[in-house]
Amino acid sequence: MTIRHFLQFSDFTADEHRWLFQRAAEIKRKFKNYEKYHPLADRTLAMIFEKASTRTRVSFEAGMYQLGGSVVHLTTGDSQLGRAEPIEDSAKVISRMVDLVMIRTFGQDKIERFAEHSRVPVINGLTNEFHPCQILADLFTFLEHRGLDAQGRIDPRALEGRVVAWVGDGNNMANTWLQAAELLGFTVHLSTPSGYEVNQDVAGLRSADSYKVFADPMEACQGADLVTTDVWTSMGFEAENEERRKAFANWCVDAEMMRVARPDALFMHCLPAHRGEEVQAEVIDGPQSVVWDEAENRMHVQKALMEYLLLGRVTD
Structure with missing residues (x-):
């Protein structure tokens, strides 16, 4: 499947956003009914934080676990994006080891450069310019x-x-x-x-x-x-x-x-x-x-987003 990234809201069409809303509702229904749903079993999400966060970390981490996947958490000191190693090199290395990357950083240019050299989908967890999730x-x-x-x-x-x-x-x-x-x-x-x-x-x-x-x-x-x-x-x-x-x-x-x-x-x-x-x-x-409700729903829409980026349009 063609690699898609979600770096700003306009990266997806109106039809894709409508699909995500409907899919998030179904995924949330499963969660509320305690229905086990693990479409991302054996998949790994890398979360890279250059900006601190509570809601972004909890919503992505809990969401990935609920979908059956696992999470690698990297902070500024761990990742060294663009300092000890060029962003392009970090992208090439990290994306060979995980299935999905979420980055929360300062300039939009960093996440765009990372995505350009990534072999897996990249999600914008927040930049100075955009907050699509x-x-x-x-x-x-x-x-x-x-x-x-x-x-x-x-x-x-x-x-x-x-x-x-x-x-x-x-x-x-x-x-x-x-x-x-x-x-x-x-x-x-x-x-x-x-x-x-x-x-x-x-x-x-x-x-x-x-x-x-x-x-x-x-x-x-x-x-x-x-x-x-x-x-x-x-x-x-x-x-x-x-x-x-x-x-x-x-x-x-x-x-x-x-x-x-x-x-x-x-x-x-x-x-x-x-x-x-x-x-x-x-x-x-x-x-x-x-x-x-808005805070909780970060988790549900992001689950729909991760599912879509990795599996396409799932119906069940």
Whole structure:
């Protein structure tokens, strides 16, 4: 089978993403019913971390074990990507010993260079530019709550025509939301402080038709089906923390923003969250918040992704 990588959301077609949502629902159903499902028995996932993580490590590691596979965990000191050994050489060596590689690092260029020389699929666990696995989980979570058909099954086309309000930094999450909107037919209302806008060239969009920019975050939230945000200071930008606190002061998602969204609007946050900064406690801990489902669903969509990259479209 042709080697496929998942380095950014746009690496897959809309049809492939819809398949992953439906497959994730079936894999999650098996998990909840304690049905043993080991399609990746004797397969090994290498996880390479240059950026620390809780959710990424637990979701990938637990997910691979649940699929019957095994995991090799490498940190910055273990892997030496691009330092003691060129990235290209590391890719050639590691990919001869495992079946799948997940990398969580800084620059997108590192993961792209690794994938270019890998003999196995490579998954982006997060880079400064993109976070595709998180948006997979977010969209799947939205479909679970607002996208079921009459038989209670996920309808991936229920995303079409929806409005997602992104309030905060024009970071890797925002870039990936914009890619997803362009592919899957929904609109992103984007509101960032001046100087922290999304770079359309980095996001790699063909046009600006799938998003609208708002200077006022309250206006961005009006009529939204989903309101979502992220920390104000992403990993690697800690030196800007105080400057960002001042710049983002009006971009804290609060109850008033949720009130101008649709009555059944959901709130999401990729976590970890700082209550009182990017989101008020009454929102993230309130009835519209689905952040805990969202966190769990990282594992289920990633299981569907790993299965797809290694086995193609499995039906059972």
